[in-house]
Amino acid sequence: MIRAENITKRFGDREVLKDISATFEPGQTNLIIGKSGSGKTVFMKCLVGLLDIDEGSIWYDDVLFSKLDFRAKKEIRKDMGMLFQGSALFDSMTVEENVRFPLDMFTTMSYSEKLDRVNFCLHRVDIIDSNSLFPSELSGGMKKRVAIARAIALKPRYLFCDEPNSGLDPKTSIVIDALIKEITNELNMTTIVNTHDMNSVMENGEKIIFIEEGEKCWEGSKNEILKSDNKLLNEFVFANALAKQLKASTK
């Protein structure tokens, strides 16, 4: 479980996160939604410790993560996997080397054991016979899947996905969403996904947090979103004509 309490983050005089509190349970896909520039990515980077918070606290189970030093944070980070917006695969490494990297770095497994784990992870995300390809030779969807394989190589307890569907077609987006959900359930991970893709919200939104201009404006599930009276949330979620019709039909 991850708990964020009263998180405030400033860049200079600009307050980009304002007193945000949230709890993310294991075994479910937690979504953070909001328009571009609302503070979703900053919030996620604060949760994983890539950005330091100015106020508040972040807990990983019973550990106060936000107060740990670099060395102690490193230990918890070994339990984290993250899928970055641009995949962040290492350009100079092949697909196999990318997925093997955390195993090389943090395990004492033999080469064949590592190779078995790499092939298992790649197979799990439906990447077959591509071990020797470089990231530049992969499509956007394949890059995301390899990044997921790398993120789960060490069997993490926490998975973070920043805009996993950005730049992908709707069909591939659905495949990636389904994959994240399946893996979350299989490994009983605490998964947090940043998204503004409404398909993802309606498919995967077991718990949804809506952020607007750095403030948490709403919290609920995908079923509750349809019935919500929150004006800002409705403007964001039901922005197009089709979505507005759907909302009208639920009333």
Added chain:
Amino acid sequence: MLRFLSGFASYWMLLGKVFSRPEKVQIYYRQTMKELISLGIRSIGIVAIISFFMGAVITLQTAYNTENPIYPTYLIGLGCRDSILLEFSSTIVALILAGKVGSNIASEIGTMRVTEQIDALELMGVNSASYLILPKVVATLVFNPFLTLISIIVGILGGWIAGTSSGVITSQDFIYGIQYAFIPYYITYAIIKTLFFAFIITSVSAFQGYYVEGGSLEVGRASTKAVVYSSVTILLFNVILTQLLLS
């Protein structure tokens, strides 16, 4: 001034991260071998070509400027040797490498920064500064002295070929000149300067790349800054080291 001081402090803090204990020595060793090829072996060609022609030009210019019966012709060989040994093989080659290797390091690390690859390393619990920069520093410290020696040999060879083929000096006089009043310490001096310059090139360029913010435009700017700052720092240290080592 404040910006300079804060940049200077960040540079030393980055070095502190770079020289912390590696996570896995084996992986760092493998990375260092890769960097030896990328930053060292792949620089042999450019160093050899430039050294050859510089040696040739130094010989011809020395010859045309000492066209006087008072000066013995073997001085052309001596002039070529000392110019290459004292200044060219270490300082000028370092400036060339600041352009080639420095821009390569800054753009590689800068691109990794803007594409979140460094964030990915940090998130895995890897000390990204150490993992990315330490192997480059070690590789250049190990290999650049060899580049200097190659530059010395090829530069003198270029001088000999240019001098003898143009007829400004005989082969015997040139060989006598390069042996005349030879001070072995000059080689040590060139190597010591090379080690300092190798460290400056990699650390200054890596610093510029590591703290890039923005996109491809900023990576390009960081790459230019890496070349400019490391070149200026090399020139400054050249004066300091020359005073310390030769006075």
